[in-house]
Amino acid sequence: GMATEGTGASSARDLGQGWKISPSIIIEPGQTFELADISGPGAIQQIWMTPTGHWRFSILRIYWDDQEQPAVECPVGDFFACGWGQFAPLSSLAVCVNPGSAFNCYWEMPFRKRCRITMTNIGAEAMRLYYQINYTLTEVPEDCAYFHAQFRRTNPLPYEAVYTLLDGVQGQGHYVGTYMAWGVNNNGWWGEGEIKFYIDGDGEYPTICGTGTEDYFCGSYNFENKETRQYQEFTTPYAGLCQVI
Known part of the structure; x- marks a missing residue:
């Protein structure tokens, strides 16, 4: 609005201040x-x-x-x-x-x-x-939560190592999701890892235990298209496999 200089000043020079001067x-x-x-x-x-x-x-x-x-x-x-x-x-x-x-x-x-x-x-x-x-x-509202996000990366992850997605969260809250980018460094099936949630005092056994990586992301059976025998990309309102390279 008020800018007189910016990355679009040349393109918008005939329009003047108030137009696309600094987009x-x-x-x-x-x-x-x-x-x-x-x-x-x-x-x-x-x-x-x-x-x-x-x-x-x-x-x-x-x-x-x-x-x-x-x-x-x-x-x-x-x-x-x-x-x-x-x-x-x-x-x-x-x-x-x-x-x-x-x-x-x-x-x-x-x-x-x-x-x-x-x-x-x-x-x-x-x-x-x-x-x-x-x-x-x-x-x-008094009980309204604040948004938080952690980023972690390990390359390579040692074979059979347990990878921690989220840790160190204290107090009351609501877990809302995870995005994961996974690079495969061997010819085995990478998706058999179990997602485990340890909440509050649970430590020896998980509060929630999943059955496999693709199952956690709301897929099944290797994310596989049964006709092509290849990974099938998909997105939904809550989960998906949005990219295979």
Whole structure:
């Protein structure tokens, strides 16, 4: 709206101030750019962005209220379920990835005092970012939870090792889901791992125990198309296998 200089100034030079002067930003190597700083109470309703470059090298961080450490710290590609740096269409209630690199997040994220969102470019090249953050200013119920996300990566994972997806979470809360990008380093079936949840005081035996990796993601029998004998990609409102490379 008020910008007079920006990445679109040349294209919009005949339109003048108030038009598409600064539709995107350039984040230089090593730079952290503040995407939003919102005073609450309120709630994030949607995040839309189209990052360029290597998505693993663009780190999204979200801070609630007076936090010094982020509640969300994750490469932007992994946050939007594109962990391999390649576009793959995804349609779910929580996240949508649309042509050509349109990342959409529909998690409602309430905050009471403040919301701050940043993007850090840890790569060696500048990246261009178009983005929009839609939010509402509203009262937040006393028992309303804050959104958190952890990112972890191990390469390679030792054979037969137990991989921890989430740990260190204290207090009351609600688990809402996991995105996982899995690289196969042997010719065995990779999906036989059991998902185990250990909640509150449970330690010796899991509170919830699954039957296999593909079963946890609401598939079955190797994600296999019985006619082609190949993996079958699929997405649903709550689960899927959105990309096979």
